Amino acid sequence: MNDKQKLIAPRLPRGFEDRAAGEIAAVDEMIAKIRAVYERYGFDPVETPMFEFTEALGKFLPDTDRPNAGVFSLQDDDEQWLSLRYDLTAPLARYFAENYETLPKPYRSYRAGYVFRNEKPGPGRFRQFMQVDADTVGAPGPEADAEMCMMLADVMDALGLAGKYVVKVNNRKVLDGVLQSADVTGYEQKLAVLRAIDKLDKFGIEGVRLLLGEGRKDESGDFTKGAGLSGAQQQVVLDFISGKTPDENEGVEELRAMQALFLSAGYGNDRIEIDPSIVRGLEYYTGPVFEVVLTFPVTNEKGQQVVFGSVGSGGRYDGLVSRFRREPVPATGCSIGVSRLATALKLTGNLGQQEPMGPVVVLVMDRDQTAGYQAMVSELRNAGIRAEMFLGQTKNFGKQLAYADKRNSPAVIIEGGDERARGVVQIKDLIAGKEAAKSITDNVEWKTERPGQFECARSEIVEKIKALPAVAAWLARQT
Structure with missing residues (x-):
């Protein structure tokens, strides 16, 4: 390369993140429990592509010539706009409509994968992140919605979060009835009211009252414009979120039916509760809505103790599939945010293995014997054990050992000329060696003791490696 040639700076785009082996292993373990x-x-699982025709993501289309507000878009050779999926639900609606004649109804599926949002990134806000969704398409009754809530509760239990969460349930039909009673009819004003209700946990009743009225000024002096409701209108909304039972309507009946299902299945209010403050999308959701909220305290960026908050949500969206078909198609589903849930599991010590076991490394002591070293590696691999031959350029024993240590290898296999002549190898248990070395302070003693190192016959390599505690535990997890 020309010395004057400018090097490309290795930069990660804002809003995206790299993931190393330890995090991948831990998240994969978490997703496996959710899938189970x-x-x-x-x-049943189903997988849709990351790209969809932009019109299939309808509700996110911007009013511009290039549809890139909110979504990442490009034109194909036919000059049709394609977009990276914004969520996993719109692709499911397209898939169901396209395969309507062959799919069972109701159609029950789950999906796990990345979604992409062309929005301004910030702390905890990414442009690419993973979700795990489940949906039932074609079931109109509250039984399907109740099942989603119970399933979310069971997921939290399976992840070790029992006693640290509650699934909160409300109904958009109830909210719509309250808005109607309060004579709130304009779209923007409805949106402002729902946003105010959504801030109940954060600002309390008085904070919501301010947001329902003229607005609220925070500690920094920033002012948030309110919904502009009169005092009488505000009181209707405040009575509702304070627990006053609204007038009978279809939404109230559905919540009561769901509550009966929860109780009959053994899900008490400590796991699933009706909460009038739960608000979801203004147009997207059409019936029951729910969130799974983690209730344990964490410290926020201001040093304040707050509850962890939502890690999943969902609800009924009866209008989404109907964009593709003339007949009404009821649907309900839930979505779990993988990154946020992983953070919660880290805080509670339930994320699982942080650093996966690396391969057993066969050290190369003599370059002219690589065929023999490769044979050892093949024997280990055929026995289901992760293994590799050292492929670096160095002949230095210490540097090869340091490489294995950096790979988180459970052991290395050493065969020099003396061992080869006697038909044996040296196995160095790196994990046991580290523990034994803690009590050794003298370098000479360490070289003499060779902690964790033992000799075995060349023919016993597989048997002895399998017997190492770290390898035995890893093999047990694979079956």
Whole structure:
């Protein structure tokens, strides 16, 4: 390369993140537990592509020539706009409509994958993140919505969060009835009211009252414009979120039916509760809505103790599939945010293995014997054990050992000329060696003791490696 040639700076785009082996292993373990619960409920996996025709994501289309507000878009060779999926629900609606004649109804499926949002990134806000969704399409009754709530509760239990969460349930039909009673009819004003209700946990009743009225000024002096309701209108909304039972309507009946299902299945208010402050999308959701909220305290960026908050949500969206078909198609579903849930599991010590076991490394002591070293590696791999031959350029024993240590290897295999002549190898248990070395302070003693190192016959390599505690535990997890 020309010395004057400018090097490309290795930069990660804002709003995206790299993931190393330890995090991938931990998240994969978490998703496997979620999948197991979904499948226990009778949901089957389905996978849709990351790109969809932009019109299929309808509700996110901007009013511009290039549809890139909110979504990442490009034109294909036919000059049709394609967009990276914004969520996992719109692609499911398209898939169901396209395969309507062949799919069972109701259609129960789950999906796990990345979604993409062309929005301004910030702390905890990414442009690419993973979700795990489950949906039932074609079931109109509250039984399907109740099942989603119970399944979310079971997922939290399976992840070790029992006693640290509650699934909160409300109904958009109830909210719509309250808005009607309060004579709130304009779209923007409805949106402002729902946003105010959504701030109940954060600002309390008085904070919501201010947001329902002229507005609220925070500690920094920033002012948030309110919904502009009169005192009488405000009181209707405040009575509702304070627990006053609204007038009978279809939404109230559905909540009562769901509550009866929860109780009959053994889900008490400590796991699933009706909460009038739960608000979801203004147009997207059409019936029951729910959130799974973690209730344990964490310290926020201001040093304040607050509850962790929502890690999943969902609800009934009866209008989404109907964009593709003339007949009404009821649907309900839930979505779990993987990154946020992983953060919660880290805080509670339930994320699982943080650093996956690396491969057993066969050290290369003599370059002209690589065929023999490769044979050892093949024997280990054929026995289901992760293994590799050292492929670096160095002949230095210490540097090869340091490489294995950096790979988180459970052991290395050493065969020099003396061992080869006697038909043996040296196995160095790196994990046991580290523990034993803690009590050794003298370098000479360490070289003499060779902590964790033992000799075995060349023919016993697989048997001896399998017997190492770290390898035995890893093999047990694979079956």
